[in-house]
Amino acid sequence: MIREFGTSDFLFILFAVRWTLLLSAIAFAGGAVGGLVIALARVSQNRIFSGLALGFIRVFQGTPLLMQLFLVFFGINIFGISVTPLLAAAIALTLHASAFLGEIWRGSIQAVPGGQHEASWALGLGYLDRMKSIILPQAARISVAPTVGFLVQLIKGTSLASIIGFVEMTRAGQIINNATFEPFTVFGLVAVFYFILCWPLSIAARQLERRFSRATAR
Amino acid sequence: MNYDFNFAPVLANYPRLLEGAWVTIQLSFGAMVAGLVVGLMGAIAKNAGPRPLRWLVDAYVEAIRNTPFIIQIFFIFFGLPAIGLRFSPNVAALVALIINVGAYATEIIRAGIESINRGQVEAGIALGMKRAQIFRYVILRPALRTVYPALTSQFIFLMLTTSVVSVISASDLAAAGNDINAETFASFEVYLVITVIYFILSIGFSALFSAIERVAFSYPLSR
Amino acid sequence: MKILNLVLAAGGLAGALAATSLPATAQTPQEIKDRGTVNIGMLVDFPPFGILNTEGKPDGYDADVAKLLAEDFGVKVNLVPVTGPNRIPYLLSNRIDFLVASLGITPERAERVDFSQPYAGIEISVVGEKGLDIPDAAALAGQSVGVARASTQDTSLTKVAPEGTNIQRFDDDASAVQALISGQVPLIGASNTVIAQIQKLRPDTYDKKFDLAQQVQGVAVKPGSDELLKEINQYLTEAKKDGKLNAIHEKWLGQPLPDFIADDTAPRVDGKPASK
Incomplete structure (x- = not known):
């Protein structure tokens, strides 16, 4: 039962990386859709939409991700539907990402100079055209760096799915540690894997930001 | 939907929830204050330290910012005793939180210091200010004011991160929730109540930060 | 763009996952048999009762007992890893049919779930x-x-x-x-x-x-699942008689099944300190 840390343990943790990546990808894709909706609702003229979006952002940015995971995990059952830990984690992280991306993108949309809005009004463009052709493309450029930065936060956030029992990288590390009792090696290794995933993104985010601020410097 | 909500056993345990919330507040506050100090030292070292020290600070900041907190706390609690460093769970939690937030604070404050215009410093020299004075009044205070929003939202994020420390048997709010859940099995109700308490705490800390901002940075803006 | 493709693929996968989430769980043996699969919760961090083997599959004493029961039901087994604190919530929230999760029989727990006769003891x-x-x-x-x-x-x-x-x-x-x-x-x-x-x-x-x-450990079912419990008890009695349970015990614990389990003579309450 208790064994030395060996190649199979290394591979077990290495293979768990794909679950971390999958969960991150799902949450990011879902969060991109949700975040766009939230951001558009936040900047809309409609008070109800923007109020609801603000409430959503406040709640998800003001409560721990771990509790959001627990609530989704145990909460969906109330409706008589059972979910796997992967699905629960995917839903919770999607909501979480929607709130953060919604707030980042709201800022980006509002950073587009007001003259652009007015000019597209003056051209008689409707809401969809105005957003699609004028505002969002410019906002997208502004938002790239913070969005990549958030992706790092999201990848790290998937580690909490371990607590509801989803076997991603952190849980894999715990399971191996429970059989080998070599925490220094095991958690050190897991940390290195996370670092390999996150560091290039962090560097990219920083360079994008630098390039952007140079481009907009007057 | 045929689920009977049962909040009674959760609310009956309110003294334990309060106790846990108090630990969470202490951990958060302690880590914020100490993390600010670490961040200041890190930023100064990064700005004016010798090259090896700057590399060391870089390594620290990058290592912390690119790994999950839960791994950091496992490492500190279970791994460090191997080299003779041993803390009780709550202290280990505090240490892990300080190390974590210190890295973010370093990066934020460094960016603030870099945003200060060289001309301001030169103006300070021209006015005959001492080095320490220039650092304090011309660099640090405006820098802190610039990054204050980023710093405080990082602190709120830190407070929410403390919910993870129960994995090393620290006795915070989330741990109180886990214990009550283990006794009552009213999982959803327990975690809903806990989540609401965290939300109240984050509103409270936000209010505190605005109050501090009014007091500390109320001098007129000069552009 | 590669990243975009990845994101799209992941989105599609998320949809597929939603469609294949676990079906709601049965309380009667008939429902389990109709489904053809039994979902059994077990620990994977409690050696030698529940572990993950080197292939990453649940294994151990509990896994073998779970497989034996599934065989008796004539259905396929789906071992669901649970954790100590969430195993009863898992059962009560319909994620699994029953627990073979080294769950000690205690009066407190007996208020929440129904226990079978003991299948292990520690x-x-x-x-x-x-x-x-x-x-x-x-x-x-x-x-x-x-x-x-x-x-x-x-x-x-x-x-x-x-x-x-x-x-x-x-x-x-x-x-x-x-x-x-x-x-x-x-x-x-x-x-x-x-x-x-x-x-x-x-x-x-x-x-x-x-x-x-x-402590004696029992299989736990949702309260009121009397029919299911009756069948499980029947299978356990048989397994104790024909030596199958003993063989599993020998395999994982290196010693025969304790007498107080084999004869089902263990006191059904615990929590009190052993008398000295």
Whole structure:
């Protein structure tokens, strides 16, 4: 039962990386859709939409991700539907990402100079055209760096799915540690894997930001 | 939907929830204050330290910012005793939180210091200010004011991160929730109540930060 | 763009996942048989009862018992890993049909779930660093003791621990053992099987201080699932008679099934300290 840390343990943790990546990808894709909706609702003229979006952002940015995971995990059952830990984690992280991306993108949309809005009004463009052709493309450029930065936060956030029992990288590390009792090696290794995933993104985010601020410097 | 909500056993345990919330507040506050100090030292070292020290600070900041907190706390609690460093769970939690937030604070404050215009410093020299004075009044205070929003939202994020420390048997709010859940099995109700308490705490800390901002940075803006 | 493709693929996958989430769970044996699969919850961090083997599959004593029961039902087995604190919520929230999760039979738990006859039994003791003189519970005052949260160790220790005992609750047994080995706590509450492993891992470092409780483990079903429970009991009785359960016990624990399990003569309550 208790064994030395060996190649199979290394591979077990290495293979768990794909679950971390999958969960991150799902949450990011879902969060991109949700975040766009939230951001558009936040900047809309409609008070109800923007109020609801603000409430959503406040709640998800003001409560721990771990509790959001627990609530989704145990909460969906109330409706008589059972979910796997992967699905629960995917839903919770999607909501979480929607709130953060919604707030980042709201800022980006509002950073587009007001003259652009007015000019597209003056051209008689409707809401969809105005957003699609004028505002969002410019906002997208502004938002790239913070969005990549958030992706790092999201990848790290998937580690909490371990607590509801989803076997991603952190849980894999715990399971191996429970059989080998070599925490220094095991958690050190897991940390290195996370670092390999996150560091290039962090560097990219920083360079994008630098390039952007140079481009907009007057 | 045929689920009977049962909040009674959760609310009956309110003294334990309060106790846990108090630990969470202490951990958060302690880590914020100490993390600010670490961040200041890190930023100064990064700005004016010798090259090896700057590399060391870089390594620290990058290592912390690119790994999950839960791994950091496992490492500190279970791994460090191997080299003779041993803390009780709550202290280990505090240490892990300080190390974590210190890295973010370093990066934020460094960016603030870099945003200060060289001309301001030169103006300070021209006015005959001492080095320490220039650092304090011309660099640090405006820098802190610039990054204050980023710093405080990082602190709120830190407070929410403390919910993870129960994995090393620290006795915070989330741990109180886990214990009550283990006794009552009213999982959803327990975690809903806990989540609401965290939300109240984050509103409270936000209010505190605005109050501090009014007091500390109320001098007129000069552009 | 590669990233875009990845994101799109992941989005499609998320949809597929939503469609294949676990179906709601049956309470009667007939529902399980109609479905053709039985979902059984078990621990994977409680050696030798529940572990993940080198292929990453659930294994151990509980896994073999679960497979045996599935065979008796004539259905395929789906082993669902659960954790100590969430195993009962898992059952009550319909994620699984029943638990073969080293769940000790206690009066508190019996209010929440229905138990089968015992299929395994362990002894719970306080174990700690050699040289620490802890002859009984009263000597625990001022000491730190690690346990797995919500385990039998936790409840029985909490019951006998005097004022001033610092009980540190971890998420599972392994974390408590890790804390002992790291030197974070000088004492832990653990079962005889866990203690045997610790002594194998670090010989001559730790010894048993005193016994806390004798625990018998049962299969747990949702309350009111009488028909299901009846069938499970019937299969367990058969497995005890024809020696299959004993063989599994020999395989994982290196010793025959204890008499108090084989004859089903164990007291059905626990939590009280063993009499000295």
